[in-house]
Amino acid sequence: MSLTFGVSASFLKKLGLKSKRPKLFRDLPPFPKEQLQDKYTGGDIVIQACADDEQVAFHAVRNLIRKGRNSITMKWSKSGFAAIGDRKETPRNLFGFKDGTANVTTEKEFDKVVWTDSKDWMKGGSYMALRLVQMHLETWDRTNLQEQENTFGRYKESGAPFGKKMSLTK
Known part of the structure; x- marks a missing residue:
């Protein structure tokens, strides 16, 4: 099992660290014909959980969210798989x-x-x-x-x- 964490430029700004944002650290522009939905854009933190068992990955993220429930809100999640x-x-x-x-x-x-x-x-x-x-x-x-x-x-x-x-x- 592995957990990878990422933060957004907006998160750095909220922490008062906007000046620390590397030049290449920015949101992707929309691609031609792309139909972006607000509910799936933005956010401050991303967690990628990888495991041989999907349930293990799910519970790892769930427990992190549960521990931070007084200070964070999950915007969206998506399960996936690799061949x-x-x-x-x-x-x-x-x-x-x-x-x-x-x-x-x-x-x-x-x-x-x-x-x-x-x-x-x-x-x-x-x-x-x-x-x-x-x-x-x-x-x-x-x-x-x-x-x-x-x-x-x-x-x-x-x-x-x-x-x-x-x-x-x-």
Whole structure:
């Protein structure tokens, strides 16, 4: 089980630490055609709980919320999952496409991409971007293969980007 905590720029402001906010630490702008809902935007603290058993993750967060019930209010929560399988293979998402083909694979790449090189309190920290994506699987299942591949810009079978024969990773 692991718990990852994050704070928002608005949280730093509430603590009187706005001047300590790193330059890159800001809200994501809306993407084209995105339909953001106020009930799922904003917030001060995020908790990501990961466990082999969903109930363990749920109770970990629930107990933290319960302990802080006099000072915090949960705005929203979302349960999710990650594909389980051969970790040498890139897993497939619910649309059947390989998910994570361009993810870094070496510790050196990971250190460069994931951890900040800030000189301030963020040194050794990271940024989290979170977007809820609604997957209309019934509609997707009726979409022809070429349209599906055009949506992702890659071949469904291999996971390779258009113009390449092989996936970036297995």
